[in-house]
Amino acid sequence: PQTIRLSDYTPPAYLVDEVHLTFRLNPSATRVTSRIAFRPNPEARERRFKLDGEGLKLIRAMIDGEPVTPALSDAGLTCDAPDAPFTWEAEVEIDPEGNTALEGLYMSNGMYCTQCEAEGFRKITYYPDRPDVMAVFTVRIESDLPVLLSNGNPVERGEGFAEWHDPWPKPAYLFALVAGDLVNHPGRFTTKSGREVDLNIWVRPGDEGKCAFGMEALRASMRWDEEKYGREYDLDLFNIVAVDDFNMGAMENKGLNVFNSSCVLASPETSTDANFERIEAIIAHEYFHNWTGNRITCRDWFQLCLKEGLTVFRDSQFTADMRSAPVKRIGDVITLRARQFREDNGPLAHPVRPESFVEINNFYTATVYEKGAELIGMLKTLVGDDAYYRALDLYFERHDGQACTIEDWLAVFEDVTGRDLAQFKRWYEEAGTPRIDVEESWTPGAPGAQGGGTYTLTLRQHTPPTPGQEVKNPRVIPVKVGLIGPNGDEVAETRVLELTEAEQSFAFEGLTAKPVPSILREFSAPVILNRDSDAAERAFLLAHDTDPFNRWEAGRALAREGLMAMIVEGAAPDRHYLDAIERVARDETLDPAFRALALGLPSEEDMAQALFDAGHTPDPQAIWEALDALKSARAHAMQDIAATLYDAHQVRAPYRPDAEQSGARSLANAALAMLGRLDGGARAQAQYDAADNMTQQLAALTCLVRANAGDAAVQAFYDQWRHDRLVIDKWFGLQILNAEPARAVEVTRRLTQHPDFTLKNPNRFRAVLGALTAFPAGFHDPSGAGYALLTDWLLKLDPLNPQTTARMCSAFETWRRYDADRQTLIKAQLDRLLAQPGLSRDTAEMVGRIRG
Ligand code: BAL
Ligand code: ZN
Missing domain, CATH: 2.60.40.1730 (tricorn interacting facor f3 domain)
Structure with missing residues (x-):
């Protein structure tokens, strides 16, 4: 090809x-x-x-x-x-x-x-x-x-x-x-x-x-x-x-x-709060394309991020305005790390503006879309809001009716601000997620002199090589930083540090005591930040940071480090984490949606990448078990507050899918998940029986299946919704995602035999096989049965629908991080795909790139 x-x-x-x-x-x-x-x-x-x-x-x-x-x-x-x-x-x-x-x-x-x-x-x-x-x-x-x-x-x-x-x-x-x-x-x-x-x-x-x-x-x-x-x-x-x-x-x-239809049809009975939010965002995204994509389009498909990155950025702004900006930002970063960082750190890594392709359909990726949107956000941070909107006005005026390039896009910013964006352009040209290592030093003021201390942050950036790009150059990275004093007060205004060199130091003067830094506020750049910190400091930031993103990030880091210790050293669940997260859950001044997010744990995928980055070979089953043990320990530690949260956040008003109600439901359902580990699913059954909306019904059903008490409810759910294809997609997926890891492949195989399973409908295919690949402990079963089952179905789908087949191949993109046995098993399936006579161009390109 x-x-x-x-x-x-x-x-x-x-x-x-x-x-x-x-x-x-x-x-x-x-x-x-x-x-x-x-x-x-x-x-x-x-x-x-x-x-x-x-x-x-x-x-x-x-x-x-x-x-x-x-x-x-x-x-x-x-x-x-x-x-x-x-x-x-x-x-x-x-x-x-x-x-x-x-x-x-x-x-x-x-x-x-x-x-x-x-x-x-x-x-x-x-x-x-x-x-x-x-x-x-x-x-x-x-x-x-x-x-x-x-x-x-x-x-x-x-x-x-x-x-x-x-x-x-x-x-x-x-x-x-x-x-x-x-x-x-x-x-x-x-x-x-x-x-x-x-x-x-x-x-x-x-x-x-x-x-x-x-x-x-x-x-x-x-x-x-x-x-x-x-x-x-x-x-x-x-x-x-x-x-x-x-x-x-x-x-x-x-x-x-x-x-x-899954991205537009919505009713309280059939759609979850998350479905409503996604539908709102996708309707906005497609509508916003009328200007960013349609009136001004791309010169060629290499410029895809010109319309997609900008339009994702615009739809994120819209959701932030319609709902909660911090909650939206945290959700976006969770997705970015799960999808784009994974892509950027594996064999499918490519620049936001790729330089070559075999099949363009394979480049509708998280890198083009989500990282593309992050680049717009960084540009806005670097030039400031006012210049950003002036540049956009110029873009619309200058290029209406044209098919444009990234050079055209950057030129309007250069013309409006006078700034040279040559270095910024590397973000479009170089693949890979930059790492920033942080070092700090503190020089107190002279004895007796108030406010004479200087705190210095030294930032070093490097980006690991990616396929076809061995050498990486320093990029311009906006790093938003705030400083917090020992009593929890902010002691300096949030500053945007512009990191342009491989190594650079930034001094903060006039301080009375050594501060705790809050670095990369609002996740101001799509990078991996490495900084030695301890549990006490993370707990401090979780309690005091005024930047909601970094507050959430501190809790997430605390959980991740505790889980690492459980997996690598066989440690017990970390008390710092359990105590700190309970304080957040109890804090009535915090938005319930934020508290629900703070109660979320790193995904299995996050943990696999974190372990790999730390030099360990991730074992998906061990990760699942550590997460399970932490969830149980937390449920026991928080049983009183869980019951209180559950009761206090029941929504009694008629259903609305807005931020307020959905935030309350998400916190109540986080509490329900904890309670489900303690009461064998009794509360979940009661919620299931009383539910008048899909958010409540599905959360309860998930809890019941996890508690191994869901057989009757699974059947009842099917009987109730068998006529509704979008709800039945959920029914398929949840049985796989919540199975015991050792049973996930068998459950998937059984569901592929169900009369409602079909290859013709991409949503249904993704609901079943996509669920298996989204469940690492099940998919990576040491027998290799998950890999073989997925490959069987990819081979059946490819002659019918190459585009969906090729996308699903990315389930294998992380194969090099696993142990030798798993690598051998996956490689055998990749080779099996490649050996298929008549394999589509789409799938052949994807598998070839993954196989390397
Ligand atoms: N242009 C393909 C679908 C979307 O990004 O809106
Ligand atoms: Zn789009």
Whole structure:
């Protein structure tokens, strides 16, 4: 397979002004005719007329009305064409029903839908399928189905057809078409300049009752983007469609967002608080793409972070504004460490702006998205809020309607601030998570002199090598630091230290006593901070730090170090941790959501990485057992307060998925989990029986399964929800995630035999096999049965859906951190995958990179 390189970029030979598409929909033989106005690109380096196309049956082609016979290949066609503007016309036939890859035009439950990002449009018709070719689309859909949708504004609707026109030039990856027997939940929004916009959420009949929350989230997003970024919506209509079979979470097609139904449908009975928050964030994310992605798009796919990093950053800001900023930040960092640090420290590490790829679908990664968003956050910290928003204004003004690069992005910041961002650009170019080692020194003032002491922090940065990048250069790293005096008061304003050298010292003068530093407040950079500290100091910060993130971080470090001692030295659970965390749990001045987060423990994955970093070979079973022992010790130590917390945080008001209620429920359910270890699940059973919302029902069911008292409830849950595919996804996953580690593979295998398990639905596949891979102690069973089971199913899925298969291969990305026996077992499965005849390009690239 061919490697595509950023350095090989050349401008397109021809540009497109207008595209007219007609779809005659038929499940197995849809006819697509295209009429495309091409003109030579004055900036092109060569004049070769070449169109992308995959899996298309060409019926006819014409240039300026004259039939032509192009040279066809697996990847597209070439044809002699004029060195002047001309009209291309073609007709192709495609098979939506046979499209199980869910890219291009496919069918889901009798409904036609499309997914074109990144390179799906070439499966619909011949076209220059690259984001720097932007054109105005007019689309006619011919079908007897009642709802026929495409991008932009409706032009005409008649018997058996609909016509759409999108006035905004766009790349083909933003094209969308939906046709089906759908019902809509309507809404309306008036923009700040008075434009009336019709809003719709289109769903399958029966799902109408799950749209109200999504509609409110959409309206809130539209308002927020106007207020925060001055961005107004630009069409008369905004449609969202829910689709069951979808590889991603959602897609920002212009004016016609297509959503995985799990990311838009919500009701209190079927969705958890976490589902509601995620849905709100994804609706915002897709909506925000209208400006950061659609109006200003990417020149090529190497620039993916240009739209994704910025849009993730914007949706995080939105959630922080809608809910609790500290809780959002802590949640984001948990995810970043779990997904992106793992990627950055393994064989799949790549720069935020990759330099090469075989299959671009493999680069919709945590690095491009989440680390990409962290880079925006650092930039904002470095230049300050005011300059950040001025730079964004300039970006929108200068680049509206263009396909841009990271260089364009950084240039607006340089132009607004006068700052040289050459060093900052390394964040985009170099993979790997920087480590910062901290050293400190204290020089007291002269005897008797008040406030003459100097505290000095010395920071050293280094980034370990990553595949293909042996040498790393020092980066500019904003490190937010505060100082806390012995009595717990802040003794210096939070300062942003700009670390630019490999080693640098920063002095804080005028202090009366040696302070305790609070370093990397708000997690101001995506780095690993190493600082020798002891349990007493961590407990002090957990009690006194005014930065909520670092307060949480102190508790997390205390737990992690205690767990390390349990695993490595066979130590008992750490009393410092148990006492400190109990004080936090009791502290009524703290937000319940924060307390629930503080009661969370490092994940098995966190512990495996921490052990590996400390020079140990992680044993997933030993990690699970240590976590289990710590949870039990904590439940015993905190039994009184757990019961009090549980009772005090019961929500009696009608269900709302807002920050306040969901915070209370999360703390009560953290207490329930502790109580479940003491009462055999009695309270959980009572909560299960009384639950009137999914958050309460699922928390109780989880607790019952963990207490080995859940068989009846598991069956009852299935009987109650068998008609609801999204709830049944939860049912599948929780049985695996909460099994005894030694039984997880067997439970997974049994569930793959369940009549409701199917390879055709990515959500269901992820609910089952994804749950196994998210449970290290089960997946890494020493027998290798977990590896073999996953591989069996990846091999079955690959011919149908390469994209989802390839993503799931990342379960193996950490293989080199485990013992020799496990490494041998995993390698055998990677080799088995690679030996599969006809393995997809997607999966072959992923497995090849992981195998190394
Ligand atoms: N553009 C793919 C889906 C998303 O990031 O919004
Ligand atoms: Zn996105």
